[in-house]
Amino acid sequence: MANLRGKNVFMTGATSPFGVETAVALAQAGANLALSARNADRLNAVAKRVTDLGVQAVVCPADVCKPMEIERAVNLGRSSTGRIDVLVNAAGFKCEGPAIDAPIEDVQTSLEVNYLSAVRFTQAVLPEMIQRGSGQILNVSSVLGKRATPQRAAYSASKAALNAWTDALRVELAHTGVAVTLICPGRLEDQSEAKKTRFAMGTRGAAAAVVRCIRRPRREVVLTPAGRMLCWLDFLAPALLDSLLARVRKNESLINQHPDPSR
Numbered sequence: 126m127a128n129l130r131g132k133n134v135f136m137t138g139a140t141s142p143f144g145v146e147t148a149v150a151l152a153q154a155g156a157n158l159a160l161s162a163r164n165a166d167r168l169n170a171v172a173k174r175v176t177d178l179g180v181q182a183v184v185c186p187a188d189v190c191k192p193m194e195i196e197r198a199v200n201l202g203r204s205s206t207g208r209i210d211v212l213v214n215a216a217g218f219k220c221e222g223p224a225i226d227a228p229i230e231d232v233q234t235s236l237e238v239n240y241l242s243a244v245r246f247t248q249a250v251l252p253e254m255i256q257r258g259s260g261q262i263l264n265v266s267s268v269l270g271k272r273a274t275p276q277r278a279a280y281s282a283s284k285a286a287l288n289a290w291t292d293a294l295r296v297e298l299a300h301t302g303v304a305v306t307l308i309c310p311g312r313l314e315d316q317s318e319a320k321k322t323r324f325a326m327g328t329r330g331a332a333a334a335v336v337r338c339i340r341r342p343r344r345e346v347v348l349t350p351a352g353r354m355l356c357w358l359d360f361l362a363p364a365l366l367d368s369l370l371a372r373v374r375k376n377e378s379l380i381n382q383h384p385d386p387s388r
């Protein structure tokens with residue numbers, strides 16, 4: 126299997142549990158990394174971890190809500206690594222709560238971080254990829270972008286926007302040599318923590334999926350069996366899924382209103 130030696134990967138969201146595991150997996154495959162997020166200390170710690178594996182890493186701090194910082198980060202990544210072969214858009218903003226009174230700031234930040242940042246980073250790196258006739262954009266979305274669930278309206282809507290944009294981009298870039306991949310994880314579980322949940326996938330498994338998608342580009346990957354089931358059920362019987370989700374939601378509300386006094 127071809128490895129990623131000599132490939133330069135620029136990744137946003139590089140300090141999250143998924144981001145760290147992905148950086149390590151990419152470094153183990155031989156890729157050099159440009160790592161972006163806001164927290165420079167955490168970025169430096171990730172950079173140290175991956176350079177210990179024998180690859181080059183550059184830290185490119187940026188707040189993805191600030192277009193000037195995105196431009197600066199991409200220029201730094203490009204000038205340090207020579208060129209950007211692969212862009213992984215993985216910055217994320219999570220928020221929960223009923224759609225009916227979701228704070229507009231949360232809706233706005235979801236769109237900025239989960240959707241617009243991917244648009245901005247992609248537009249910043251695409252011209253050189255198209256000119257070279259090679260490259261890859263990987264957008265890390267969520268199964269909730271394919272099927273929204275209660276209490277996650279703002280997050281789901283921003284990921285749905287990312288999905289739609291990614292689909293259009295992929296077709297626009299056909300025949301340019303630039304591949305576009307959408308990755309839709311279900312629930313991820315931080316493998317640096319001991320807790321285990323029944324429906325989650327480890328961040329290490331998700332990171333391995335990213336590496337596979339760079340080795341052999343795919344149009345879309347849905348991660349976790351529960352995530353795939355949600356998508357299938359939505360495709361086959363959306364009204365049934367609505368009522369199942371409504372029932373789960375009702376049970377959760379009842380539990381919250383009448384918590385078990387023994388807990």
Ligand SMILES: NC(=O)c1ccc[n+]([C@@H]2O[C@H](COP(=O)([O-])OP(=O)(O)OC[C@H]3O[C@@H](n4cnc5c(N)ncnc54)[C@H](OP(=O)(O)O)[C@@H]3O)[C@@H](O)[C@H]2O)c1
Nearest residue numbers: 138140141142143162163164188189215216217267312313
């Ligand atoms: N965890 C899950 O169960 C799950 C499920 C499906 C999809 N996903 C997606 O997978 C990706 C990783 O998820 P995760 O849960 O590991 O991490 P996360 O908490 O969703 O992502 C946080 C990452 O984004 C960066 N970030 C947030 N706001 C930013 C901003 N304004 N500017 C720059 N960077 C910003 C954070 O770094 P700084 O704070 O240092 O800036 C951090 O690296 C996300 O795109 C997420 O939506 C996660």
